[in-house]
Amino acid sequence: MLYDALIAPFTDFEFMRRALAAVIALALGGAPIGVFLMLRRMSLVGDAMAHAILPGAAIGFLLSGLNLFAMTTGGLIAGFAVAILAGAVARSTEMKEDASLATFYLVSLALGVTIVSIKGTNIDLLHVLFGNILAMDDPTLLVIASNATITLLVLAVIFRPLVIESVDPVFLRTVSRAGAPSHLLFLALVVINLVNGFQALGTLLAVGLMILPAGIARFWSRDITGMICIAVVSAIVSGYAGLVLSFQTKVPSGPAIILVAAALYAGSVLFGSVGGLVRQMFPGRHLEA
Amino acid sequence: MTAQIEFRDVTLGYDRHPAVHHLDGEVASGALLAVIGPNGAGKSTLFRGLVGILKPLAGSIQTGGLDVKDVAYLPQTVDIDRSFPISVYDFVGTGLWRSTGFFGGMGREARDRIAHALAAVGLNGFENRPIGTLSGGQMQRMLFARVLLQDARLIVLDEPFNAIDAKTSADLLDLVKRWHAEKRTVLAALHDMELVRSHFPETLLLARGPVAWGSTADVLTAENLLEARRMCEAFDESAAACAVDDLPSRAA
Numbered sequence: 308m309l310y311d312a313l314i315a316p317f318t319d320f321e322f323m324r325r326a327l328a329a330v331i332a333l334a335l336g337g338a339p340i341g342v343f344l345m346l347r348r349m350s351l352v353g354d355a356m357a358h359a360i361l362p363g364a365a366i367g368f369l370l371s372g373l374n375l376f377a378m379t380t381g382g383l384i385a386g387f388a389v390a391i392l393a394g395a396v397a398r399s400t401e402m403k404e405d406a407s408l409a410t411f412y413l414v415s416l417a418l419g420v421t422i423v424s425i426k427g428t429n430i431d432l433l434h435v436l437f438g439n440i441l442a443m444d445d446p447t448l449l450v451i452a453s454n455a456t457i458t459l460l461v462l463a464v465i466f467r468p469l470v471i472e473s474v475d476p477v478f479l480r481t482v483s484r485a486g487a488p489s490h491l492l493f494l495a496l497v498v499i500n501l502v503n504g505f506q507a508l509g510t511l512l513a514v515g516l517m518i519l520p521a522g523i524a525r526f527w528s529r530d531i532t533g534m535i536c537i538a539v540v541s542a543i544v545s546g547y548a549g550l551v552l553s554f555q556t557k558v559p560s561g562p563a564i565i566l567v568a569a570a571l572y573a574g575s576v577l578f579g580s581v582g583g584l585v586r587q588m589f590p591g592r593h594l595e596a
Numbered sequence: 597m598t599a600q601i602e603f604r605d606v607t608l609g610y611d612r613h614p615a616v617h618h619l620d621g622e623v624a625s626g627a628l629l630a631v632i633g634p635n636g637a638g639k640s641t642l643f644r645g646l647v648g649i650l651k652p653l654a655g656s657i658q659t660g661g662l663d664v665k666d667v668a669y670l671p672q673t674v675d676i677d678r679s680f681p682i683s684v685y686d687f688v689g690t691g692l693w694r695s696t697g698f699f700g701g702m703g704r705e706a707r708d709r710i711a712h713a714l715a716a717v718g719l720n721g722f723e724n725r726p727i728g729t730l731s732g733g734q735m736q737r738m739l740f741a742r743v744l745l746q747d748a749r750l751i752v753l754d755e756p757f758n759a760i761d762a763k764t765s766a767d768l769l770d771l772v773k774r775w776h777a778e779k780r781t782v783l784a785a786l787h788d789m790e791l792v793r794s795h796f797p798e799t800l801l802l803a804r805g806p807v808a809w810g811s812t813a814d815v816l817t818a819e820n821l822l823e824a825r826r827m828c829e830a831f832d833e834s835a836a837a838c839a840v841d842d843l844p845s846r847a848a
Contacts, residue, residue, distance in 0.1 A: 346680060346681070464698060464699075465698075467696075467698055467699075468698065470680075470682065471690050471693075473677065473680055474676060474677050474680040474682050474687065474727075475671075475675065475676045475677070475687075475690070476675070477649060477669070477671045477675045478669070478671070478690065478742075480648075480649045481647045481648065481649060481664065481667060481668075481669045482664060482665060482693045482694070482746075483664070483693060484664075485698070528681070529681050529726050530681055530683070531680075531681050531682065534681060
């Protein structure tokens with residue numbers, strides 16, 4: 308019974324195995340990025356970027372169909388264009404960066420939907436907006452896995468400057484010029500992982516498998532390495548349980564994955580060992596020192 | 597003694613408004629210089645220019661060929677995100693950037709150096725504490741430990757003794773004197789006149805521009821301090837372009 312519910316979907320159906328491989332790759336690449344987005348107070352920037360990269364991904368999609376390489380390239384170009392334009396307007400006018408980014412991502416989102424609607428079909432549009440992790444072909448799976456590998460390798464290279472820049476940016480600027488390149492590479496990783504999430508979760512939920520696991524991890528660890536590990540594990544668990552839920556109930560796979568992550572998040576808010584509500588209500592007797 | 601830092605008619609500021617106006621002068625190698633002045637006098641701005649994170653609006657700052665790695669800067673703690681999940685040990689370890697860079701591991705020697713630095717500032721036993729749980733004084737001790745590890749020839753301290761108790765101040769002042777004895781160049785922004793009189797041989801009195809610069813006894817006179825207090829803090833949106841730059845002697 309339990310086997311039929313939890314294991315059989317993956318042993319019986321290849322598309323489920325592919326979907327599981329995809330969510331594991333997405334979790335390995337996206338969750339660590341999500342932790343840094345959260346710690347750098349950029350969670351909503353990640354969300355805005357997900358919308359901002361739509362026109363680029365849409366143009367890639369129109370030129371090459373559901374080719375993740377073309378969509379990644381287009382997304383990277385659009386993401387950087389929006390980030391640089393928003394930053395330039397913020398620095399050269401009175402407009403703050405968040406408001407500037409909001410303006411550009413809305414324009415970008417409108418452009419993206421327009422491009423897909425004019426050239427594609429409604430089914431294409433739905434695919435881009437909501438994704439479909441149950442339709443993974445080999446090339447797509449390979450690109451997702453490659454992007455996750457690239458993410459982990461680049462993150463390993465910029466990990467130290469990224470941590471220092473997050474906690475004490477002035478110090479990094481005085482000892483090294485690695486701050487700006489690291490920040491740009493980090494933004495590139497955000498875009499790569501968002502495009503990765505497009506196929507599985509769609510543009511609207513792509514950032515979900517990055518930010519929700521990071522939020523979960525915040526309630527269980529005080530250490531960045533611990534946070535990254537917990538975020539990856541909770542993203543994998545969300546992905547697996549979401550796929551099972553989707554298979555058994557016909558709930559669309561993307562929303563199912565995010566809803567499971569949201570349930571884990573709610574449990575963490577309540578019972579987390581680091582600042583969870585129950586812990587705050589019943590802290591136990593105070594210590595001697 | 598040779599000059600390590602030369603301020604050449606330097607003006608530093610933000611959005612074209614000067615915070616430090618037309619500063620000329622030299623700091624000798626191995627000097628121990630106090631930079632004092634009222635709030636808004638431009639002390640932090642001067643230091644930000646000196647360590648290279650703020651470009652001068654005019655003039656230049658020469659640091660005698662010092663590399664960025666030869667400079668240690670202790671900023672005001674407001675610049676640090678104390679909610680970031682990093683331990684005291686790891687934070688202080690960033691002071692070894694000069695030798696570890698992007699990938700360098702923390703070998704036995706590095707771990708010993710971190711342990712010594714933490715012991716030197718009295719933070720033994722705090723290694724695993726998240727930085728967000730430290731008091732103001734402990735935070736300042738931790739920043740000093742990082743400066744120790746940087747092993748720099750030029751040390752720039754922005755209000756290092758602010759809002760800390762007398763014991764911590766005395767301990768950290770001992771470190772400053774040790775750096776001076778080791779012939780490192782030390783600049784510190786300070787507010788405590790008695791501390792400056794007692795321990796700093798040279799002082800720059802700043803009030804958006806230089807009021808006086810020289811031996812501490814000559815600088816900390818009643819007239820100079822009064823002049824610094826008269827400093828205009830106004831930020832005039834309609835200020836005209838600085839006329840000093842148009843003088844015939846400067847145009848030549």
